[in-house]
Amino acid sequence: MNRFDYHRPATLAEALSLGATPGAAYLAAGTNLLDLMKLGVARPGVLVDVTRLPGLDRIERLPDGATRIGAMVRNSDLARDAGILRDYPALAEAILAGASAQLRNAATVGGNLMQKTRCRYFQDMASACNRRSPGAGCDAVGGVDEGMAILGWSDACIATHPSDFCVPLAALDAVVEIAGPAGAREVPLTAFHHLPGQTPAQDTALAPGELVTAIRLPPAAAGFRQHARYMKVRERTSYAFALVSVAAMLRWEDGAILEARLALGGVAARPWRATEAEALLAGAALGRDAFEAAARAALADARPANGGEAKIELARRLIVRTLMLAAAGTPARIPALPASPFAATEESLTHA
Amino acid sequence: MTYPLTLTINGTAQSLRLDDPRVTLLDLLRERLHLTGAKKGCDRGQCGACTVLVDGRRVNACLTLALSVDGAAVTTVEGLARGETLHPVQTAFIEHDAFQCGFCTPGQIVSAVGLIAEGEAGTDPERIREGMSGNICRCGAYHGIVEAVLAAQAARAAEERKTA
Ligand SMILES: Cc1cc2nc3c(=O)[nH]c(=O)nc-3n(C[C@H](O)[C@H](O)[C@H](O)COP(=O)(O)OP(=O)(O)OC[C@H]3O[C@@H](n4cnc5c(N)ncnc54)[C@H](O)[C@@H]3O)c2cc1C
Ligand code: SF4
Ligand code: FES
Ligand code: FES
Numbered sequence: 001m002n003r004f005d006y007h008r009p010a011t012l013a014e015a016l017s018l019g020a021t022p023g024a025a026y027l028a029a030g031t032n033l034l035d036l037m038k039l040g041v042a043r044p045g046v047l048v049d050v051t052r053l054p055g056l057d058r059i060e061r062l063p064d065g066a067t068r069i070g071a072m073v074r075n076s077d078l079a080r081d082a083g084i085l086r087d088y089p090a091l092a093e094a095i096l097a098g099a100s101a102q103l104r105n106a107a108t109v110g111g112n113l114m115q116k117t118r119c120r121y122f123q124d125m126a127s128a129c130n131r132r133s134p135g136a137g138c139d140a141v142g143g144v145d146e147g148m149a150i151l152g153w154s155d156a157c158i159a160t161h162p163s164d165f166c167v168p169l170a171a172l173d174a175v176v177e178i179a180g181p182a183g184a185r186e187v188p189l190t191a192f193h194h195l196p197g198q199t200p201a202q203d204t205a206l207a208p209g210e211l212v213t214a215i216r217l218p219p220a221a222a223g224f225r226q227h228a229r230y231m232k233v234r235e236r237t238s239y240a241f242a243l244v245s246v247a248a249m250l251r252w253e254d255g256a257i258l259e260a261r262l263a264l265g266g267v268a269a270r271p272w273r274a275t276e277a278e279a280l281l282a283g284a285a286l287g288r289d290a291f292e293a294a295a296r297a298a299l300a301d302a303r304p305a306n307g308g309e310a311k312i313e314l315a316r317r318l319i320v321r322t323l324m325l326a327a328a329g330t331p332a333r334i335p336a337l338p339a340s341p342f343a344a345t346e347e348s349l350t351h352a
Numbered sequence: 353m354t355y356p357l358t359l360t361i362n363g364t365a366q367s368l369r370l371d372d373p374r375v376t377l378l379d380l381l382r383e384r385l386h387l388t389g390a391k392k393g394c395d396r397g398q399c400g401a402c403t404v405l406v407d408g409r410r411v412n413a414c415l416t417l418a419l420s421v422d423g424a425a426v427t428t429v430e431g432l433a434r435g436e437t438l439h440p441v442q443t444a445f446i447e448h449d450a451f452q453c454g455f456c457t458p459g460q461i462v463s464a465v466g467l468i469a470e471g472e473a474g475t476d477p478e479r480i481r482e483g484m485s486g487n488i489c490r491c492g493a494y495h496g497i498v499e500a501v502l503a504a505q506a507a508r509a510a511e512e513r514k515t516a
Contacts, residue, residue, distance in 0.1 A: 006355065006373035006419055031415045034376070035396050047373070049420050076409075080472075100486025101467065103397055105409045106416065238485035336478035344478075 001037045008049040012179060012213075018048045020181050020209040026050050028072065028111035031103050036116060040125050041132060051108070056213060059083065065219035068177075071110030071212045075165070076101065078109065079334075088221060089330045089351060090168045090228035090247050097232045097339035098164035100239050110212040112165045113176065113192070114204065117269070118241055119159035120145060130156045131200040146308040147243050150315065151301060152268040157200035158305035160266050161193050164339075167265035168230055168247040170273045172221040180210035189215070193270035203269070224249035224261060226351050228330050231322040232265070232339040233314055242266035244315045245339070246322040250286070257281050257290065262298060262323070267315060274298035277319075286327055288320065295319035357422050361385065362431025370418065377421060378402045378413035381428060389429035389458040393488070400487035403459040403466070404428050410466030412486075429458035432465065440511075441465050441504045448500040452491035460487045464501045468508060475502060 009015040019026060023045035027033055036042035050056075056072040059081050067087070069078060078084055079095040095104065098112075121127040121139040128137035140148060140158055148158040166189065174189040187205045194203055206212070227250040234240035245265035251258040260281035262274040277294040284290035295316045302312045321341060329349030337343040354369045361381075368380075378395075381387045381404070393401030395414045402413040405427040432439035441464050444450070451457040463484060473479040480501050481494070489497065 001374050004373060006417075008419070008422070027417065027420065029415075030417050030420065031397055031412070034415050034417060038395065047417075049417075051420060099397075100400065101470070101483055102400060102403055102410050102412045102463065102486045103415075105466075106411045238482055239488075336476055337482055 001034075002040075002043045002045070004044055005046045006049065007046065008052055010052065010054075012053055012211075015048055015050055015053055016179060016181055016209065016211060018046065019211060021046050024048055024209070026110075026211060028108040029074075029106035031099075031107050032111060032115040036123070039123055041116075041123055050110075050211065062216075065222065067217045067221070069109055069215045069217070071108060071214055073109045075099075075104040075107040075109070075112060079104070085334070087225050088168070088172065088217065088228070089225055089334070090230045090249060091165070091172070093334055093338045094164040094168045094230040094232075094245075094247065096334055097230065097245075109165075109215060112163055113189075113212060113215070114206075115163060116203070117159040118162045119148070122159060131159060131196070131203065134199070134201045141306065143306065146304075146306055147266075147311060148305040148308055149269060150267050150299075150304055150308060150311050151264075151272055152195040152270065153305045154196045154198065154200075156198050157196035157269065159196070159200070159269060161269055161271060162241050162266070163271065164230070164232060164242060164245060164265060166193070166271040167245055167263050168228075168249075169215065169217075170271035171247040171249055171261040171263040172224075173218050174221070175216045175218070176205075176212055177214040177216060178206065178210050179213045180207060182207075184213075186216075189271070190273045195269050200269070223251055223259075226330055227251065227326045229322050229326040230339045231318055231325065231341055233318055233341060237337060237340055237342060244311060244318050246315075246318045248319070248322040248326040250281075250323070250326050252286050252327075255286050257284050257286055260294070260323075262294065262319065264298065264315060264319070267302075267311070274319075276300070288324065291320045291323040291327075294323065355419055357419055359418075359421070359423070360425040361387070362427060373417075373419055375418045376414055377404065377406075377416040377418045377426070380418040381413060381426075387428050387430050390462075391455055391458060393456070393459075398488070399456070399459075400463060401456050401459040403463045403487065405462060405466055408466075408469060410463050427462070427465075429462050432461065439465070440507050441468070441500070444500040444504040444507070445497075448496045448503060449493070450496035450500040451489075451493050456487060456489045456491075456493075460484070460489065460497055463487045464497075464504065467501065468505055473501075473505075475505060477502065
């Protein structure tokens with residue numbers, strides 16, 4: 001690990017001024033940043049520890065029915081919060097499907113959003129990587145990993161964003177609240193992570209020195225609670241990143257879909273909102289035919305980046321499966337194996 | 353420049369000075385305080401051998417910057433027993449053959465203590481397996497581990513009934 005100066009500011013203003021120092025990085029729990037520093041992939045000269053900043057560790061219900069989640073809220077506290085479990089059950093299920101209990105106890109909302117790709121060539125300092133060193137080339141192209149992106153990739157970078165949490169956030173129209181040297185602003189979550197194009201190193205909408213302060217879920221996000229699921233296919237049942245994941249949410253009446261939300265994880269450099277598929281579902285008769293059509297629409301532009309045809313079929317099946325499960329109803333309690341397609345059928349599908 | 357750091361480790365308050373901010377909680381415990389119970393398996397959050405409790409919550413000490421938890425109470429496997437009396441989870445691990453080589457065991461035991469305190473897994477073996485999935489055991493002692501956690505939960509529930 002490189003040498004760095006360590007600061008633990010007590011106020012947001014102080015944090016922002018330290019964060020504006022060249023070579024500075026914000027440190028939350030460190031479960032991603034310290035890992036990358038040990039590998040030499042990240043080499044910040046200044047660490048600004050933001051875990052003690054006041055007011056960022058709260059989950060608040062706003063007067064208009066929106067929910068604001070502070071950037072320092074720990075992943076496990078969020079997944080345990082009674083209001084989150086009631087109104088956004090797929091969000092809790094996605095968090096609980098990620099990492100391990102130990103990591104979730106530490107990991108923060110802001111850090112989860114900002115975590116880097118798990119592309120193994122990105123993490124291997126001996127490999128060429130445009131995301132790590134612009135212009136160096138990309139050793140993942142033609143490499144051993146067939147689990148790379150199938151949507152939105154470029155020949156400069158074929159990596160995926162690894163977060164589970166961000167997938168239902170994308171489906172729920174979450175907004176990222178940001179503070180920075182030039183003031184506060186907000187960005188829709190679906191525009192927060194950048195597709196690589198020719199500049200994969202610029203991976204998010206954050207400008208240098210900017211800090212994520214909160215995520216906001218708009219009032220309408222609570223309207224899907226009875227039919228909301230997250231499903232994740234991984235190489236083992238638990239404690240593994242997604243090969244493909246799906247968040248699906250439905251509102252329907254008399255067998256007709258009023259509104260659908262669909263987002264995919266593990267398929268692109270951003271959590272992938274499938275708006276064309278959502279448009280097809282709206283007004284359609286609830287059932288497998290509509291779900292199959294939606295899956296085809298969601299993957300119409302999918303191309304395997306690295307011989308990963310299997311991933312497209314996996315995504316297609318998981319979309320149908322997750323929509324079927326969402327239609328059947330949100331489980332009353334988060335399943336013992338969250339988001340697992342191998343979980344036993346749930347006892348009760350009546351979510352409050 | 354040195355960095356002051358105060359931690360309560362296994363019940364004892366310690367005022368420390370770090371000459372280097374890069375020290376992880378795991379390296380602090382093992383290399384500087386000679387508490388070698390928490391193990392360094394992967395040093396990357398992937399195995400759970402370094403699990404300790406920070407303010408009662410289980411975390412991976414290898415991915416925790418020591419300075420970042422300034423002021424916290426840290427419990428390692430060395431802090432679980434009361435004198436010669438083992439912690440009920442330790443006893444349960446012995447009774448249920450929940451280890452072979454023992455390398456993962458301190459992390460497993462501390463993780464199990466954290467899991468029981470969280471109080472969410474109950475007596476469902478599937479929830480216990482899932483809740484313990486952050487602790488890898490290369491010897492594959494998983495069967496005994498789940499049995500031990502179940503037994504420790506049951507013992508604790510019985511204890512609570514007695515004192516209630
Ligand atoms: C073994 C392992 C398995 C994992 N499995 C999964 C999984 O299955 N699913 C999943 O989704 N995740 C998984 N993770 C990733 C985990 O979710 C992230 O490491 C964690 O969410 C990062 O949060 P943190 O608070 O530790 O961030 P840090 O490591 O402190 O920071 C991460 C990055 O975000 C920046 N940052 C942090 N906070 C802010 C802020 N408020 N504003 C601006 N920038 C900020 C930091 O500068 C850094 O670049 C896994 C991690 C490990 C080690
Ligand atoms: S796919 Fe992207 S992150 Fe991976 S090596 Fe290529 S440029 Fe780097
Ligand atoms: S040593 Fe910390 S998780 Fe492996
Ligand atoms: S007992 Fe050997 S690794 Fe678990």
